[in-house]
Amino acid sequence: MQTEATLAQSDVSELDLVKRCQAGDTEAFDELVTRYRTRVFGMIYNMVHSEQDAWDLAQESFLKAWKSIGRFRGQSSFYTWIYRIVMNVTIDWLRKKQVKGGGAEFDDAIQLREIDPASKTVPKTEALPHQAMERDEIRVRIEKAIGQLSPEHRAVILMKEIDEMQYHEIAEALGCSIGTVMSRLFYARKKLQSLLRDVYDNV
Amino acid sequence: MTTFEEKWTAWLDDQLSGRELSEFEASLPDKAAAQAEKAEAKKLGELLKRELTAHPLKNEEFFGHQLRERIVRDSRDQHRERARRSATSTWWTIPRLLWTGTASLAVFLICTVLVIRQERPAEESQYLTQILNARVDPVVSPNASVSIFEVKQDHATVLWTEGLQSLPADYAAK
Numbered sequence: 001m002q003t004e005a006t007l008a009q010s011d012v013s014e015l016d017l018v019k020r021c022q023a024g025d026t027e028a029f030d031e032l033v034t035r036y037r038t039r040v041f042g043m044i045y046n047m048v049h050s051e052q053d054a055w056d057l058a059q060e061s062f063l064k065a066w067k068s069i070g071r072f073r074g075q076s077s078f079y080t081w082i083y084r085i086v087m088n089v090t091i092d093w094l095r096k097k098q099v100k101g102g103g104a105e106f107d108d109a110i111q112l113r114e115i116d117p118a119s120k121t122v123p124k125t126e127a128l129p130h131q132a133m134e135r136d137e138i139r140v141r142i143e144k145a146i147g148q149l150s151p152e153h154r155a156v157i158l159m160k161e162i163d164e165m166q167y168h169e170i171a172e173a174l175g176c177s178i179g180t181v182m183s184r185l186f187y188a189r190k191k192l193q194s195l196l197r198d199v200y201d202n203v
Numbered sequence: 204m205t206t207f208e209e210k211w212t213a214w215l216d217d218q219l220s221g222r223e224l225s226e227f228e229a230s231l232p233d234k235a236a237a238q239a240e241k242a243e244a245k246k247l248g249e250l251l252k253r254e255l256t257a258h259p260l261k262n263e264e265f266f267g268h269q270l271r272e273r274i275v276r277d278s279r280d281q282h283r284e285r286a287r288r289s290a291t292s293t294w295w296t297i298p299r300l301l302w303t304g305t306a307s308l309a310v311f312l313i314c315t316v317l318v319i320r321q322e323r324p325a326e327e328s329q330y331l332t333q334i335l336n337a338r339v340d341p342v343v344s345p346n347a348s349v350s351i352f353e354v355k356q357d358h359a360t361v362l363w364t365e366g367l368q369s370l371p372a373d374y375a376a377k
Binding site (some may be wrong): 026027030033034037038041042045046051055058059062063066067068114135139142155158161162167169177183185186187189192193195197199200201203 | 205207208211212213215216218238240243244246247248249250251252254255256258259261266267269270271273274275277335376
């Protein structure tokens with residue numbers, strides 16, 4: 001995590017870059033993209049679990065950011081602002097995909113019924129020969145579990161656990177209240193605990 | 204914080220302190236089970252962080268290059284679209300029509316005022332007034348009629364009267 005001093009320093013230069021972008025400087029925008037592309041791509045990838053889709057959505061998000069950079073007023077950090085765009089683009093895409101696919105992937109309504117905090121999933125018995133394969137397996141399990149969350153719950157848990165964002169930053173990025181963020185975190189964790197208990201107990 | 208979910212989440216993330224923390228922990232029916240679940244949540248967080256954090260963006264430079272290309276293409280398209288719109292759009296847009304209408308009305312009013320001021324009618328002739336008075340007085344001239352016409356080639360105005368009982372004595376019409 002960044003210290004306050006480096007945060008302040010990066011914020012100042014970031015604001016400077018944003019002002020240059022607002023004046024039409026594409027090189028300044030390129031600098032901002034270079035700073036955030038890996039994090040943005042990683043976040044989107046963890047939401048959609050496809051490199052090609054994550055690439056396209058990251059491109060789409062940055063293009064939208066460039067088009068609307070004139071509306072950025074500096075009330076939040078650029079990082080939070082770009083995350084809001086990223087989340088809107090990604091959640092919209094997931095929702096459309098759900099509609100096209102008949103809504104089989106995730107379902108908020110059955111979420112709570114499926115959660116049994118006391119349930120233990122039987123650990124996989126087949127022994128994998130290589131550690132790499134085992135990790136792949138774990139990753140697939142995690143991705144499947146995350147895939148069962150609604151886009152909003154996915155966004156919240158990933159921003160909290162992977163990006164270590166604060167509640168208020170997540171709320172800003174998603175355009176909702178802190179209470180909603182905490183509530184979504186509660187249900188997302190419960191669901192993932194029920195789906196991945198055997199994984200984190202045995203790793 | 205109002206709901207149990209919010210308090211639970213804050214407790215899991217070690218965001219509760221002081222009185223809030225002690226009150227929440229006192230409200231838990233089974234503190235040992237809650238602590239076990241908190242430990243599980245921490246394990247879940249660690250697992251997610253360990254397995255999901257490092258997903259690299261391959262071809263970073265190409266990513267930047269492609270984005271730059273898209274931005275250039277997009278701004279070129281926007282310019283072209285703007286140019287197309289300005290070329291095809293009618294000159295008489297609504298604001299322009301409004302401005303033109305307002306300006307025309309103002310010019311018309313100014314001209315009207317000027318013309319009225321320049322062509323103020325001459326004072327009414329006393330002679331004509333007398334004749335007209337005579338005409339309208341049914342006692343003096345019951346069948347009187349008065350006509351006025353202009354003879355352009357002579358630059359003269361003719362006052363034609365009929366049926367008057369008498370003409371006024373004063374001929375010096377103004």
